[in-house]
Amino acid sequence: MLGDSYPAAVRRFQQMEKRFFIDDHLRKSYSEFMEEYERLGHIELSPVASRSPQFSFTSMPSSVQRVRPQKYHIQPALFATIINFRLPRFAISADAEKMFRQMWVHPDDRKFQQILWRNNPSEPNRKYQLKTVTYGLASSPFHAARVLNQLATDEGHRFPLAVPVIRKGTYVDDVLRSTKSGGFVFRKWASNCKTVLSQVPEELWETSADLELDRSQAVKTLGLLWFPHQHDVFKIKVPALPELEVVTKRIVVSEMSQLFDPLGLLGPVVVSAKMFIQSPWAAHISWESELAKEAAVWWKKYRANIKELIPLQVPKRVLWNKDTERQYSVHCFCDASQKGFGCCVYIVSLDEYGQLHSHLLTSKSRVAPLRGKLIPRLELRAALLGSQLVHCIRTDTNITGPITFWTDSTIALHCIKSRSNSWKVFVSNRVAEIQRLTKDAQWMHVPTDLNPADHISRGLLASQIIYDKLWWHGPEYLTFPANVSDFDAE
Structure with missing residues (x-):
């Protein structure tokens, strides 16, 4: 056959x-x-x-x-694996080296x-x-994921705590929060807890025993640079771009794809490049044709500005209570403009001292279509995108906290809170889907100047985003003392 x-x-x-x-x-x-x-x-x-x-x-x-590797449904999405990695206080990464x-x-x-x-x-x-x-x-990632899932089935009764790690903490042969059985030798162990590493032979570590002395050493974890002994943070791998004389569409597309951002932490920066390339794409400019002088100047400024991301540090940990990981809430902000629309998600958690912390978890963005740029419709599409993103997070990750959605569009808010069949087809279909995905959540209004999703709908340069507190932590009211009462006193 x-x-x-x-x-x-x-x-x-x-x-x-x-x-x-x-x-x-x-x-x-x-x-x-x-x-x-x-x-x-x-x-x-x-x-x-x-x-x-x-x-x-x-x-x-x-x-x-x-x-x-390509993505297969038997293994969790890359961004879901990284999100689960950011939840616990202590983290482990390892590689099932030579698994195949x-x-x-x-x-x-x-x-x-x-x-x-x-x-x-x-x-x-x-x-x-x-x-x-x-x-x-193309099928190799499936083979690896299938074997590890079978390992969880066969050995799950012996290591019950390891089963969710295999199911949701593994991407191909990279294991985050790992254990060992089934004959596979896990190597390249790394952790932000010295007690964990002390239980692993030094020859299986990701880095040398001098890691504690040389805190500049990074651990590559699913495309991100993790510094477990340097404040437990992620850093962005900034591509080294060569000098450029002529700017073509091919060069722009190639260079913009080199900024790897699986969680959307750099959403406003990435969407700026997407918005920029939309014009030459719509004009059907050939791949090798030189862009107009004004466009070439903008791109050279953008690519030079990328270097500003080198000192950026993003906390790995987004939950701050050391005793329980259930005292937290999820907040999704949505916004749209003539250029694009998007959403960003924040985790607000209570630490052991009763103080609230808010951290960016992930974001999604879309470039506005060339036609039909009606702001109310784009705002509704942004709300739908946020609903889909949060639904994916609730389905594929370990996040279960209460959810609040925020939008600065009173029109979109009115549509979402009304009956879906009272609108025309375009609006009715999207309102119905939003209501289905967010039936257990509440929708609230946020002023435009306090909406961090405004950044992702308009775009920012790297130098603008790196110190922007609104983007990295959301509006300040999320951490006001009055919000502490929203958490269960467990």
């Missing part, structure tokens, strides 16, 4: 060999990689010629190129994992069968 892919595999392998003539480093990397696999016994020559599915070896070895090399394929199924290889073009093509689960494929 799968057909015969051997001819296609031959063509793809021949294309790879042409690249080897150009790039000798690439050829050596592939050869060393295959030699290692043979030495470890992870591949074997196919016993007989068959017409079962074959594929050429096209994934780069990890020494040449890091393969980024420990996952063996049944001999009857190895015929479905065949590759072609030869050391040089003068040799005949050799057919190999992979004996272990292959990494670097």
Whole structure:
């Protein structure tokens, strides 16, 4: 049923060999990689010629190129995993290193994992069968997540506290708040608690034993830089952009994608770039055409301003009560403008001294459509986006606190609190969805100058956002002493 892919595999392998003539480093990397696999016994020559599915070896070895996995529903979304990581006071990260090399394929199924290889073009093509689960494929993240989920099922009765960690604290083979069983060796351990690390052999640490002395060392956690011993904060990995003479649409799109922000902590900065690229995109400018002088000047200013993010520190921890994590509330702010619309979510928690703290948790943004830029409709779309984001948080993370939604649009607020079938189709559909997603929450009005989502609907430069208290902590009234009564005195 799968057909015969051997001819296609031959063509793809021949294309790879042409690249080897150009790039000798690439050829050596592939050869060393295959030699290692043979030495470890992870591949074997196919016993007989068959017409079962074959594929050429096209994934780069990890020494040449890091393969980024795709998202699968069996594993939580990346942003949900990081949000769960920010909730507890003490945190752990680890990596199930070489997991795929420990996952063996049944001999009857190895015929479905065949590759072609030869050391040089003068040799005949050799057919190999992979004996272990292959990494670097589109399905590889599923394999890793599926094995870890099965591990939680098989060993959950022995380690009940580890089950939610595997279910919601794992992304591919990176484990946040981890335990060990099933034969996998977890490496690259890091924690903001020295007691935890003292239970792990030093050779399995992410960094050396001098980490406590050199507090500048960072731990890479799912694309973020985590400094567990330097105030327990995240820092943004700012891309090093080269000098630029000509600005084209291709360059802009390429550079704006290099600022990795899975939680939307830099939402106003990222959406500024999205708003900027909308005009040349709508004008159907080709990828290699130089942008207008005014647009080129703006982009050069924007990319130079990105360096202002280097000293930025974002607290990993967003809950502040050391005894219970239930004394907190969730606040989602929504806003729209002619340029775009978006929402941002804050966690307000009570510490052991009775003081309230508010921290940005995540945000989402959208660029306004080229047509139909009616502000009331955009405000309603912003409210819907906020409803969807909070629903996703409540579904995929461990956050269960009471929720309040805020908007500075009295029109949107009136629509949301009215019957959905009293409006025309566009408004009626969105109001009905908002009411369904937020039936257990309340909607409130916030003045425009106190609405942090105003930043994400209009955009900011990096130098403007880095010290903006409204963006990072929300309006001050969230932490007024009068709000302490809203929490249960447990």
